[in-house]
Amino acid sequence: MDNNINLEVNIAGLKLKNPVIAASGCFSFGREYSRFFDLNRLGGIAVKALTRQPKKGNPPPRIAETPSGILNSVGLQNPGVQVFIEKEIPFLRNYDTAIIANVAGDTVEDYEYMAETLSNADVDAIELNLSCPNVKEGCMAFGSSAEGVFKVVSTVRKKASKPLIVKLTPNVTDITEIAKAAEAGGADSVSLINTLLGMAIDAKTRRPILGNVTGGLSGPAIKPIALRMVYQVSKAVKIPVIGMGGISNGTDAVEFLLAGASAVMLGTAGFANPMAWIETIDGIEKYMIENKVKSVTELVGGLIV
């Protein structure tokens, strides 16, 4: 590593050693990948979405391959926030990487409870999941209207004493309105995009491939949409933006930084290449050396239009 290169970023009080975060849902609680690479390398880990009670999730199949991407319909399967606090935080604290608790709920009270509970736990930030497309209650139901987002964020803000990131859905008419509502509600940062609602059909059997019929699209297929939305949102709000959607390598990550993201998340890329996170960090650093960029923050919003 080049000592003259500074990869550190600060997202509204959340300090990261580099701008690469494992995206929620694709990385579980880090245990599986820790057997293979050093989690200390990561800027942060956004853990699998947590709910008040354990959640069973949706019936399989939960994944379908599509051109340059995948659809998933996991449906927030998780062991519940108490198990996370008791078993997973102590494990994650063996590593020097930021812990971002992604939280979901059916009701505003659920989100309040989660924010309060996790503000008293040893995590570095809370990411409000207002964007999962695979559950009937909560999440995207709140996240797809500016009023819904403002209501949840402004209520939760009072209970959250940690940096509050709001994860946005792209399944809306104008994502900048949603981002502005999150900012007005008191969000410290917004992360985008969650998956795009889609579906896959098996013509032979005339049935949907996913058990839940519809699912969320991720992977390289959605990168152009994600870049556009990050670009628009970063111009519309003053709070920092965390960009994601189809990032597979350092060049992709740099593109998101240039579009206005202060940090990036990636997940789906790891299914094809389990070293994607590490290669992305190395790729950003290589780009910086080649382009004589001293601090990664210089790249943020550096798009020449």
Place this chain on the structure above:
Amino acid sequence: MNRMSTVYKVVRSQWLNIDTFMLTIESEKIAKKARAGQMVHIKCGEGTEAFLRRPISICSVDRDKGTFDLGIQVRGKGTKILSRFKEGDDIDILGPLGHGFSMYPKHRKIIAVGGGIGIFPLLQLLKDHPAESKKAILGFRSKPLVILEEEFRQSCNELLIATDDGSYGEKGFVTDLLKKEVEKDPPDMVFFCGPIVMMKAGVQLLQNYNVPCEVSMEQRMGCGIGACMTCVCKVKKGDDWNYTQVCKSGPVFGGDEVIFD
């Protein structure tokens, strides 16, 4: 620390029947480490072509030569790409992964029951299992699809073959043959791999005779290491049930553990 996936060399590729082939790959690590019933996760194409890896059960290993075999049926984009691999090609593989079949010395009499491409992981099981009596019951749709007959015959004491149309071996389902065998001489353990309907019928049959069994499950898969929660199947959990990952908790499960809906 392990590097997650490794590039190995293809030793050979051989068609077994009209749509199924055997890929032999050189890897001392996998040949040595792999247990019967475990799987590997393969990157089929370059870049975004066939984006996800494909999970394939290991058919057999040659621990002396440091190679392993994968039996693969061409079913879609990924397996079609895999069918084009030839000697000397590089292949990106993650594995061995998951839990294989249990092999307890107390199980003196075993039967391995496979249907179609489900027969593959049973070959190494039969080779490695310490039982005195090892039988295999393999089912295929019709005679042209019968594969690996000689390899199975050499790896067990008795091989029975069933075809749906009766064009080879016994006419009927493997579970019909299994019922006769169990009534004749109850085994200590039965292993299943094949279509869900077959495994479900087999597990139900054996419950009547109090014979334990294991099943090898299949599901559309993401990461392959237990992180993404996509490849789940339904398992019992006390009086309740849960979804658990086929890649990490399986692919082999106890027959009384899985809930077949």
